Amino acid sequence: NAGVTQTPKFRVLKTGQSMTLLCAQDMNHEYMYWYRQDPGMGLRLIHYSVGEGTTAKGEVPDGYNVSRLKKQNFLLGLESAAPSQTSVYFCASSYDSYTEAFFGQGTRLTVV
């Protein structure tokens, strides 16, 4: 049982480049989330989805876009990367917002 898988695990981007982070879950969860975590801080919600085909903004959505075309996948896109987007990105999934959220291993992104 793989749980939540994020790819890639590490990435270095130049300012202005674009990229997509992929999150896949095999638990048939409805809810999926993208968070960013900066050094010494908690998790800040970027975007989330409560089901296939739906997305919603979180606390810090600017500069990011998401898509949930299939229930098991949640994609996070950076159209034009900025140094302020250097962070560790975590994807999570859960049955609903009240039950346990399962997290991926994280993607460490550096924008230079």
Added chain:
Amino acid sequence: TQLLEQSPQFLSIQEGENLTVYCNSSSVFSSLQWYRQEPGEGPVLLVTVVTGGEVKKLKRLTFQFGDARKDSSLHITAAQPGDTGLYLCAGSALYAGNKLTFGGGTRVLVKP
């Protein structure tokens, strides 16, 4: 501004001492969760509390949900070096879009 405020931000204690971490909000939450995160890993759920006044025990860890469901605490008795990590509270509420949002975290260091 985070909906959930955790205090303290950092706690350093000796093995065998007790500690308490607080999670406060001005808003009512349907449920609160506590997670622990170790370096290089995603957060892992410790407990979920859903009823005002609820107390849950997990070995040396005691979790309490405030009567008004606006705050929670985590108490560790006789802390051990293995308790070292980042402790995060997270909550969801229908009025806030049913999304799971996290506090800023408390970093705990237990010295042997």
